[in-house]
Amino acid sequence: MALTPTLKSVEDLFGKLEREAYRACHAEKEIHKVDHFYNFCVTAHAMKDYFFEHKEIEDKERYRRKWNEDECLLAATEIANTSKHLMLRDQGTGEPKEVKTKTVEPTKSDFVDIYIGEDGLREEFVTRSDLMIILENGGEFSLHEFTDHVRDYWATFLRFESIEVRQQTVSELLP
Numbered sequence: 001m002a003l004t005p006t007l008k009s010v011e012d013l014f015g016k017l018e019r020e021a022y023r024a025c026h027a028e029k030e031i032h033k034v035d036h037f038y039n040f041c042v043t044a045h046a047m048k049d050y051f052f053e054h055k056e057i058e059d060k061e062r063y064r065r066k067w068n069e070d071e072c073l074l075a076a077t078e079i080a081n082t083s084k085h086l087m088l089r090d091q092g093t094g095e096p097k098e099v100k101t102k103t104v105e106p107t108k109s110d111f112v113d114i115y116i117g118e119d120g121l122r123e124e125f126v127t128r129s130d131l132m133i134i135l136e137n138g139g140e141f142s143l144h145e146f147t148d149h150v151r152d153y154w155a156t157f158l159r160f161e162s163i164e165v166r167q168q169t170v171s172e173l174l175p
Contacts, residue, residue, distance in 0.1 A: 010050040014154060014165045015172075017043045021147035022173040030106055030129040037104070037131055037143060038079065044150050045080040054163065071135055072149045075101040102134045109142060 007013055020043050024036035048067065052060055068074050078099045109130035115122045131143040141149065158165050 010047065010054040010158065010163060011165050013043065013047055013050045014158065015168060017047065017151055017154060018168050019173055021151050023175065024131075024147060025144050028128065033129055033131060033143070034106070037147075040147055040150075041076040041079040044073070044076040044154070047154055051158070051161070051163075055161065070153060071100065071137070071139060072133075072141065072146055073153055075133055075135060075146070076150050079104065100136045102136050105132045105134065106130075107132045 007016060017040065020036055020040035024033055024040050027033040027036050048060075048063070051057075052063075057063065068077075078101045082099065082101075107130050108127050111126050111128055113124045113126055115124065131146075133141045133143070133146045135141075155165055155167075
């Protein structure tokens with residue numbers, strides 16, 4: 001039995017992943033953006049356990065190795081675990097473990113707000129808070145690029161595993 005009544009399946013959790021991505025990308029205050037980004041990473045990491053339960057998989061290591069090949073999926077896992085445990089440690093030695101995610105930095109990015117009014121569509125260029133996820137290899141992803149990549153990865157992976165997920169409408173994503 002699920003303790004969260006709306007998260008009973010891997011498909012339900014994928015919906016939450018989409019909603020957290022939307023909240024993170026659309027949050028105006030930096031602190032809310034960071035909170036929603038962390039929730040997104042925790043949800044992305046939890047997708048693994050929901051998948052294992054759904055498919056009743058016991059040999060998990062093969063999947064974990066494959067998932068760790070994707071730098072954004074690995075970064076989401078590291079962000080979720082580092083935030084939860086403060087510091088990642090090697091299970092065998094207890095020594096601090098090196099992570100592949102270099103940093104997550106607050107930044108500013110340019111966006112276009114679109115309004116519909118009596119005069120039709122109106123665009124307004126604005127600068128808002130954003131996040132930059134920087135990997136050990138120097139790769140950089142804006143928050144939108146990162147969340148899109150992770151969400152698309154899971155959608156494709158689940159479909160390949162014969163688990164159908166659907167993209168939510170904007171009205172479903174809105175708080």
